[in-house]
Amino acid sequence: MEPYRKTLKEPARVLRTGMTDAEQVLWHRIRRKQLKNVQFYRQKPLRSFIVDFYCPAAKLVVELDGSQHLETGHQAKDQARDAALASLGLHVLRFDNRQVLLETDAVLAVIDEAVKGRV
Numbered sequence: 001m002e003p004y005r006k007t008l009k010e011p012a013r014v015l016r017t018g019m020t021d022a023e024q025v026l027w028h029r030i031r032r033k034q035l036k037n038v039q040f041y042r043q044k045p046l047r048s049f050i051v052d053f054y055c056p057a058a059k060l061v062v063e064l065d066g067s068q069h070l071e072t073g074h075q076a077k078d079q080a081r082d083a084a085l086a087s088l089g090l091h092v093l094r095f096d097n098r099q100v101l102l103e104t105d106a107v108l109a110v111i112d113e114a115v116k117g118r119v
Contacts, residue, residue: 049081062095063091
């Protein structure tokens with residue numbers, strides 16, 4: 001498991017209790033080792049970040065983006081965050097909330113392939 005800043009523990013707990021609809025839909029399909037029999041964690045602190053979903057066995061991070069992620073300033077932050085996570089050997093997948101809600105099976109297929117290629 002990757003180390004994290006201890007001050008992120010409580011904010012991560014708060015995020016887990018207030019998940020978005022898209023996060024709830026995806027979590028319902030990947031929790032309890034339903035996908036490739038690997039464990040996923042939700043709202044997991046990693047270094048100085050809280051990632052939406054994390055699979056340590058595959059070193060995979062799954063991020064779900066709301067509409068605010070379409071803004072130019074936010075995209076730059078996301079790219080810097082993804083680069084920092086990649087420097088730890090983590091692979092980052094990003095989906096927007098709409099994709100998860102309307103194309104759940106397609107999103108799961110992409111995640112499944114990523115896990116298969118990394119476990």
